[in-house]
Amino acid sequence: MAAPAHVFLEEVIDADGQVAIDQLAKVLRVSQTVLAFASGLSRDAISTPLRLKAGATQTKLHDMVEIINRILPWTRSAAQAFVWYHTHPLPSFGGRTPEDLVKEGRAETVKAYFDRSADGGDAGNGSRSAV
Secondary structure, three states, X not given: OOOOHHHHXXXXXXXXXXXXXXXXXXXHOOOHHHHHHHOOOOHHHHOOHHHHOOHHHHHHHHHHHHHHHHHHHHOOOHHHHHHHHHHOOEHHHOOEOHHHXXXXXXXXXXXXXXXXXXXXXXXXXXXXXXX
């Protein structure tokens, strides 16, 4: 069973409100490079503390974390929620994955989509099945 969503956020966001990429990589069981790519960032964007703390970098990381957090209740773990984010096509978006949409700059649209789904709206004909 997946950890409650608030626990996931507490694990990966530090006291300053920054996504702690080292902790996020540990929780999701992937490399920091994979996380950078999955959020639409270059490896360079996470290579130094200064770049990692930059507003644009943190915005992209926060978007990914918030979307994974919305997927988490439908999966057994944060790592599985990340796999879902990375691989699950969304019929309402032409089969593109949440990751694809985040890379296109459409994170807010994806968040709204999952919020509608959580409120009982259409999430794409059963796209909420557990991983």
